Amino acid sequence: MSKLIITDHPLIQHKITLMRKTDTSSMQFRQLATEVATLMGYEVTRTLQTREIEVETPMEKTTGVEISGKKVVLVPILRAGLGMVDGFSQLMPGARVGHIGLYRDPETLKPVEYYCKMPGELKNRQVILLDPMLATGGSLTDAATLLKERGADHIQAVCLIGAPEGVEAFQKAHPDIDLYLGHLDRQLNDHGYILPGLGDAGDRLFGTK
Numbered sequence: 001m002s003k004l005i006i007t008d009h010p011l012i013q014h015k016i017t018l019m020r021k022t023d024t025s026s027m028q029f030r031q032l033a034t035e036v037a038t039l040m041g042y043e044v045t046r047t048l049q050t051r052e053i054e055v056e057t058p059m060e061k062t063t064g065v066e067i068s069g070k071k072v073v074l075v076p077i078l079r080a081g082l083g084m085v086d087g088f089s090q091l092m093p094g095a096r097v098g099h100i101g102l103y104r105d106p107e108t109l110k111p112v113e114y115y116c117k118m119p120g121e122l123k124n125r126q127v128i129l130l131d132p133m134l135a136t137g138g139s140l141t142d143a144a145t146l147l148k149e150r151g152a153d154h155i156q157a158v159c160l161i162g163a164p165e166g167v168e169a170f171q172k173a174h175p176d177i178d179l180y181l182g183h184l185d186r187q188l189n190d191h192g193y194i195l196p197g198l199g200d201a202g203d204r205l206f207g208t209k
């Protein structure tokens with residue numbers, strides 16, 4: 001069974017609370033999304049493989065550690081996932097970025113795919129799937145399926161806020177993928193929005209309605 005990791009660091013809780021506020025501007029919201037993503041990235045990358053290397057300091061030779069193993073591919077789900085890319089890229093500037101375009105049909109709440117561009121082969125890469133909101137779970141679940149169809153065999157999923165309904169649906173569909181949340185919220189409303197949530201993350205990031 002996949003792990004559910006709630007990254008409830010005080011700074012993450014504080015910044016998510018600011019993101020929830022109705023009077024937080026798009027500019028502040030974008031900045032906060034980047035900061036929370038960076039902090040979550042610290043936890044998500046904890047499992048990266050390392051190896052020992054010889055280094056020479058001005059004082060003497062010693063043994064250091066460097067990241068080894070799988071190359072990282074960041075995959076934001078458009079649009080809102082874009083708000084998490086800068087935070088992760090700051091930690092891993094060399095990571096490639098693939099994009100999956102999905103929007104949720106407002107009537108059926110089912111995700112509709114409109115774009116997909118991946119940086120080559122996904123097999124044997126560490127793929128980090130990014131979307132701030134996990135509501136019904138349909139979008140994250142379909143995106144992970146699409147990545148697997150394209151060869152991805154090591155995936156982590158990262159969302160700022162999740163609803164219990166979405167967590168359950170995602171873990172049922174992808175029991176092999178660890179899921180990282182900044183906060184687990186209470187429930188969905190009748191329109192599939194997270195409560196208390198923060199509204200529509202894409203609209204808040206980009207100033208649309």
Ligand SMILES: O=P(O)(O)OC[C@H]1O[C@H](OP(=O)(O)OP(=O)(O)O)[C@H](O)[C@@H]1O
Binds near residue numbers: 081103133136138201
């Ligand atoms: O778990 P789900 O029920 O699938 O809902 C979550 C999805 O809804 C939002 O995207 P949205 O459809 O609003 O697209 P946008 O990012 O372009 O605003 C959000 O960013 C997720 O991708």
Ligand SMILES: O=c1cc[nH]c(=O)[nH]1
Binds near residue numbers: 193202
């Ligand atoms: O609460 C929600 C649910 C889906 N998508 C969002 O952006 N917010």
Ligand SMILES: [Mg+2]
Binds near residue numbers: 080202203
């Ligand atoms: Mg949206």
